[in-house]
Amino acid sequence: MKEIYLDNNATTRVADEVFEEMLPFLREQYGNPSSMHAFGGRVGRAVSLARERAAAALGCVPTEIVFTSCGTESDNTAINSALTARPEKRHVVTTKVEHPAVLSYCKNLEGKGFDVTYLGVDREGLLDLDELRDALRDDTAVVSVMYANNETGVLFPIPEIGAICRERGVPLHTDAVQAVGKIPIDLSTLPVDYLALSGHKLHAPKGVGALYVRKGTPFRPFLIGGHQERGRRAGTENTASIAALGKALELAAAGVGHENTAVRALRDRLENGLLAAVPDCRLNGAREPRLPNTSNISFKYVEGEAILLMLDQFGICASSGSACTSGSLEPSHVLRALGVPFTFAHGSIRFSLSRYTTQAEIDAVLAELPRIIERLRVLSPFKKGGPEPLDEKPPCTC
Amino acid sequence: MWEYTDKVRDHFLNPRNAGDLAEANAVGEVGSLACGDALKLFLKINEAGVIEDARFQTFGCASAIASSSVLTEMLKGKTVEEAKRLTNKDIAAELGGLPKEKMHCSVMGQEALEAALKSYFGEKAEEHEAEGELVCKCFGVHDGLIRRAIRENDLKTVEDITSFTKAGGGCGDCLERLGEILAEERGQPKPVPAAEPKKLTNIQRMQLVAKVIEEEIRPSLKKDGGDIELIDIEGRNVVVALRGACIGCPSSQLTLKNLVEQRLREAVEPGITVTQG
Numbered sequence: 021m022k023e024i025y026l027d028n029n030a031t032t033r034v035a036d037e038v039f040e041e042m043l044p045f046l047r048e049q050y051g052n053p054s055s056m057h058a059f060g061g062r063v064g065r066a067v068s069l070a071r072e073r074a075a076a077a078l079g080c081v082p083t084e085i086v087f088t089s090c091g092t093e094s095d096n097t098a099i100n101s102a103l104t105a106r107p108e109k110r111h112v113v114t115t116k117v118e119h120p121a122v123l124s125y126c127k128n129l130e131g132k133g134f135d136v137t138y139l140g141v142d143r144e145g146l147l148d149l150d151e152l153r154d155a156l157r158d159d160t161a162v163v164s165v166m167y168a169n170n171e172t173g174v175l176f177p178i179p180e181i182g183a184i185c186r187e188r189g190v191p192l193h194t195d196a197v198q199a200v201g202k203i204p205i206d207l208s209t210l211p212v213d214y215l216a217l218s219g220h221k222l223h224a225p226k227g228v229g230a231l232y233v234r235k236g237t238p239f240r241p242f243l244i245g246g247h248q249e250r251g252r253r254a255g256t257e258n259t260a261s262i263a264a265l266g267k268a269l270e271l272a273a274a275g276v277g278h279e280n281t282a283v284r285a286l287r288d289r290l291e292n293g294l295l296a297a298v299p300d301c302r303l304n305g306a307r308e309p310r311l312p313n314t315s316n317i318s319f320k321y322v323e324g325e326a327i328l329l330m331l332d333q334f335g336i337c338a339s340s341g342s343a344c345t346s347g348s349l350e351p352s353h354v355l356r357a358l359g360v361p362f363t364f365a366h367g368s369i370r371f372s373l374s375r376y377t378t379q380a381e382i383d384a385v386l387a388e389l390p391r392i393i394e395r396l397r398v399l400s401p402f403k404k405g406g407p408e409p410l411d412e413k414p415p416c417t418c
Numbered sequence: 419m420w421e422y423t424d425k426v427r428d429h430f431l432n433p434r435n436a437g438d439l440a441e442a443n444a445v446g447e448v449g450s451l452a453c454g455d456a457l458k459l460f461l462k463i464n465e466a467g468v469i470e471d472a473r474f475q476t477f478g479c480a481s482a483i484a485s486s487s488v489l490t491e492m493l494k495g496k497t498v499e500e501a502k503r504l505t506n507k508d509i510a511a512e513l514g515g516l517p518k519e520k521m522h523c524s525v526m527g528q529e530a531l532e533a534a535l536k537s538y539f540g541e542k543a544e545e546h547e548a549e550g551e552l553v554c555k556c557f558g559v560h561d562g563l564i565r566r567a568i569r570e571n572d573l574k575t576v577e578d579i580t581s582f583t584k585a586g587g588g589c590g591d592c593l594e595r596l597g598e599i600l601a602e603e604r605g606q607p608k609p610v611p612a613a614e615p616k617k618l619t620n621i622q623r624m625q626l627v628a629k630v631i632e633e634e635i636r637p638s639l640k641k642d643g644g645d646i647e648l649i650d651i652e653g654r655n656v657v658v659a660l661r662g663a664c665i666g667c668p669s670s671q672l673t674l675k676n677l678v679e680q681r682l683r684e685a686v687e688p689g690i691t692v693t694q695g
Contacts (some may be wrong), residue, residue: 323454325420325479329430342479343454349557349580349587351454362452399436399483401458401475402451 021335024381026290028221029170029198029314029372030339034264035223041267042225045260053257054248063259070266074230077273078215079206086231086252087262091197091218092121094231095164097242097253098193098214099125102162103134105238109161113190115139115147115176116357121216122164122195123353139165144306145174145358152181156188163192167199167215171341171354171370172305173314175203182211191237197221197229201272202279202311213237217269219261223374224268228261275375283373284312286382290371291315293386298393300404304341304360304368313373316341318355318364321403322396327369330392336385341368363402422480423514429484434491439473446534449526453557453584455482459489459530463538467498474530481513481520488512489527498538504531505570506582521582525567553595556588561599568603576600618687624651630685631658635678639664646678649695656682657695 025033045063053064071082078085088094099112099122114126116138126136137155139147147165156163163185168175178194185192193214199205201222207215214237219228233239233252245254295301300320319327324342331338341352343366350356351365360368371385397403422430439460449456455478462471472490476483489509493501506524510516516524549562567573567582576596580586586593618626631648639646643663650657658678664670679692 321451321477323478323482326430326483329427329480333431349454349584362454366451366454399433399475400477401447401456402477 024334024336024384026371026373026377026381026385027337027339028374028377029173029370031220031226032223032374033376034225035268035271037271038224038264038268042260042264045263049259053259054246066263067257067259070262073266073270077269078200078232079208079210080232081235083250084207084232084235086233086249087257087265088229088231088253089227089255089258090229091119091195091216091221092229093242094216094218094229095119095121095193095195095197096125097231098216098233099129099162099164100242101214101233101238101240102191102193103129104240106161109159111135111137111157111160113137113139113152113155113160113163113165115141115165117141117145117169117171117354118164118166119170119195119197121197122166126164135159141357143359145169145172145304145354146306147176147181149177149180149184153184156184156190160188160190163190165192165194167194167196167205168202168311168314169305169354170198171352172316172358173198173311173372174305175199175309175311177309178212179210186211198311198314200269201276202313204276207232207234219265219268222268222272224264225261228258228265230265278375280312283375283377286377286379287313287315287371287373289379290373290382290385291317293382294389297386297390301393302364304355304358304364314370315372316355316368316370318360319367319369319393320363321400322367322393324367324369326396327367327389327392330396331385331389334384334388336388338372339370341370342366420481420517420520422484422517425488425512425514426481426484426516429487429513430480433474433483433487435471435473435487435494436475437473438475439471441471442473444534444538446530446532446537448529448533449478450558451477454478455523455526457482457486457526457530459486459527459534461493461534461538463498469493469496469498469501478523478526479520481516481523482526484513485509485516485523485527486530489531493531498535501531502535504528506567507570518578518581521571522584525563525582529563553599554583554585554588554592557584559583559585564596564599565603568600573600574604620651620653623654623686626686627651627656627682627690630682631678634685635681638677639673644673654687654689654691656690656692658692659695 049063051060051063053060053067071085074085075082112126112134114122130136139151141147165176165181167178182192191213194212195216197216197218200217213234215232217230220226239252241252243254248254248257294317302318304316304318324340328340341355343349343351355365355368442460442462444461444463446459458475460473461469464470472493474486474490476486492512506528509524509527549560551561553559553561553564564579564583564585571582573579576593579596586596628648636646645661647659647661649659660670674692682690
């Protein structure tokens, strides 16, 4: 059975072109880019080429790109850099729906005596920019707001947020891990100071990421050691993966139009098909502005893990914000921040497509999923029209 | 991804006895939509007290559905007395085991069974649900369930309690209380509560103070060439005089507070102060 992989916000398949690009550095081209000999120097030029490709894809200059090990390292480095550069400033502004790479880092900062403001979102998952304006203080060291939400795909207005931050002279970091490759990003006009991205979300392998640091933005390294990455990120370069990331970013920039036409059309086919075929389901988060590949749908009266395991029988891969799949006992913090009722939150499924998704795959999901929901609803003690005594009682107000 | 046994997968994909049972004379309902899992168990018990039929409806993950399904299979043909002795461990064992984080699914099965049997004997379900102290407000878990889960499954950590009962898995406010309950059930000393002042009469206090000074404090000071004399007791204030080598000793004030006062507080009453006359 071949997988129908609709979990591309979790990770993606390595593109064939990307795989070819990295192979020489895992075989004969094993030199260290820092070496003085020509053998190492050749690998150094490959790293430079990757940096140029990354810069071209993002609309910045190569020296503004720092290669890292993952999106999390990029996010942590950006926030840490802003705080370390201005030690007198002890306040951070972020949102309640960030990825743990930012959210857990901020919680950790609170334990170290920093003050963090977590901006809420409305039922569509959108920010109130006046609330952001009011949150900025004289001692705000950095604002960290994600570009696209990993669970709902909802986009935050980074150009407007950047303008507000500029006005107040506060640096802006954006976690763009889900956005890069799916929407056009041009750093020559986008007013951000730091931007994090991850290779494995855009058809490069796991274990490589990048951080954009705008020229002139104070920077303090997170990893301290050798002079690699011009002293901004110590550690011998992951040359094969960096070459892969450069190629993947080049492909992503070229393919962003395809994402917003063909992939979007397939996503809409899936979403509209499910919303029409299955009673008592809803879309979580705003329809627009949203990533073209993501759809988060909740099915009332059934539980997400059960849906995923039934989908798994057909080789269909997706993910859920239900408590049972999160490893905790509470449903996703993102859906709760949106105020998604518990009756829906436990039955949420996220589908995330890629350039490799086909219409036949979408149609297979449309054929199987309504039957799966029906099967699980027959098992469920909760029914449409039946009493929902505990729906109005939120179990936890923390 | 959870590692489920083949039997869990089988009962999840091919659930036995799903649906309601019109002729049920015992129904147990536990959990809620908000909590993320719920089970409604239907039993038909005949005049001889034998469970003739069992059905279930479950909202929850694969292991919740499998636990419910296997429970109905286990119950059929059992007498009410036999059913009463079923525990969550039996349910989990019948499935070939459950991941620890999913053990609460088997506990939910046991709870539903108990609720059903209580309804059969005419007791109200509410009485069961409100058993004891409400410990976890997020998931509505009472201490009765927590204590039993600790005993029957030999739970050793607060994390275990959360895996088995869900208590503490929400906001985390009750984690400290769970630690206390765990200590009580495992027979460890309770975290020391704020010392309850002993009620002593004036005479008792004076006799006790004199005794402790004479028998414990004086001998220990004398070893270093010092001495102590009890001068007066005014309420809880004990007036003493340091003698011998203690006079003019730079650490005499420390001796007074650390040794004399400390010892009297421990042995007599927490509120005692000691001053030099």
